[in-house]
């Protein structure tokens with residue numbers, strides 16, 4: 001044993017020295033610079049060939065076109081897309097925003113299987129009700145399953161299996177962010193209406209209808225805060241309960257021309273409803289008799305008060321103060337995660353350039369180095385030094401700054417790419433880096449303004465950037 005321990009110690013010492021040496025490198029970011037030339041992105045890989053947008057017969061829209069153009073998504077098969085690295089980063093940020101709000105009201109995150117057994121869906125009678133929208137399959141034992149579009153049955157069974165739930169544990173709020181599946185008759189508009197997508201779905205269990213309504217309002221308020229943080233205007237409308245069922249339902253809609261939902265909004269009060277939820281063709285507000293106007297929206301959130309529809313048939317109950325079993329009152333609450341991403345691009349972007357909600361931009365800052373062979377190339381290290389200094393001085397920007405090192409391209413061409421991708425801040429080491437002290441050009445996507453700043457000035461300027 002002794003013979004092994006000595007080299008072990010030696011190795012440990014050497015290893016510590018190694019770590020010590022390299023941690024300082026790491027700290028300065030030298031070995032970890034994010035270089036555009038290294039990104040996996042179709043526009044990087046194949047400069048001109050376009051992206052498959054024209055290949056399929058699906059209807060397209062602005063967000064889909066922009067996301068394809070910027071190499072954010074790649075069509076895989078009908079209504080299914082590869083989410084490429086930039087998209088995944090934006091989505092992870094969105095999930096962080098959602099997690100924070102769901103957990104601040106008591107939500108607990110779970111992760112349920114995508115495969116749900118047909119027998120469960122037969123109990124709720126939705127196996128037949130959903131018809132062709134449900135992706136169905138059989139395992140090797142000939143047992144039927146579906147790829148779940150939603151999890152009311154699964155979560156209710158999960159809770160029902162915990163037979164000893166006490167009233168003290170309620171409200172119970174379980175949620176997940178997972179892939180959902182729907183065999184859309186006409187997948188279209190990219191991530192807005194796909195066959196495989198991410199959804200946040202929360203299911204709540206309460207002691208009474210009154211308590212369930214309080215929970216309903218709690219979750220609705222959390223949704224409001226999410227859209228406010230993202231800077232997205234929304235309308236909350238009365239909605240049809242559809243195949244989910246239940247007693248009451250609202251949708252969160254983002255007004256947009258491309259929207260597939262027709263909304264009626266009162267010009268005099270706050271009344272708003274999905275046309276589907278209105279009885280007949282009303283033209284006057286049922287609350288104040290004011291005039292209703294129609295507009296289009298993209299549904300990004302849906303809330304339901306379910307009552308006991310699922311808990312009764314699947315036996316989800318709790319023990320009350322007298323230790324008697326009582327059927328729980330339920331709610332369910334969905335947010336279309338991938339749809340929110342695409343819808344925000346649809347709504348905020350120009351015809352040519354993506355604009356993200358600030359919090360969700362995949363990277364906050366892009367630094368463009370001088371072109372190879374230009375006079376400014378003499379000071380090319382300035383861009384890299386600025387990169388390292390930014391990350392050192394502003395820890396919140398760690399992992400948020402990329403360096404466009406494709407110095408064989410003109411600054412103009414790289415700025416155009418940066419604008420397509422929608423970095424909130426683009427810092428250019430252009431002609432004025434030859435001045436003393438060097439001056440950088442900072443262009444801000446969200447207000448279209450350009451400012452000229454020294455390195456110190458750039459640091460100050462980016463000090464308050466918020467990152468999800």
Ligand SMILES: [Zn+2]
Pocket residue numbers: 266267268269270271285286287288289290
């Ligand atoms: Zn009204």
